[in-house]
Amino acid sequence: MMDPPIDKLIKKAPCRYALVAAITRRTKELLSMETEDLQNSGMSAISYAAKEIYDDKIRIVL
Numbered sequence: 422m423m424d425p426p427i428d429k430l431i432k433k434a435p436c437r438y439a440l441v442a443a444i445t446r447r448t449k450e451l452l453s454m455e456t457e458d459l460q461n462s463g464m465s466a467i468s469y470a471a472k473e474i475y476d477d478k479i480r481i482v483l
Contacts, residue, residue: 424468425475433474434481443481444470 434440447470451459459469473479 425472430471430475433477435483439481439483440474443474443479447473447479 431440448466451466451470462469
């Protein structure tokens, strides 16, 4: 099972391209900052970025 569910995650963005671009941008930020939250979560950077968007911690703005 994928967490967060992709069918619900896609509803957080106006289109799939915007979702992919936002997750990619946030993943690059997380990897460059090497945050403790990411290390403590035990998740990959891309999964952590997707979860942030799903939890509305990060909003996608065009």
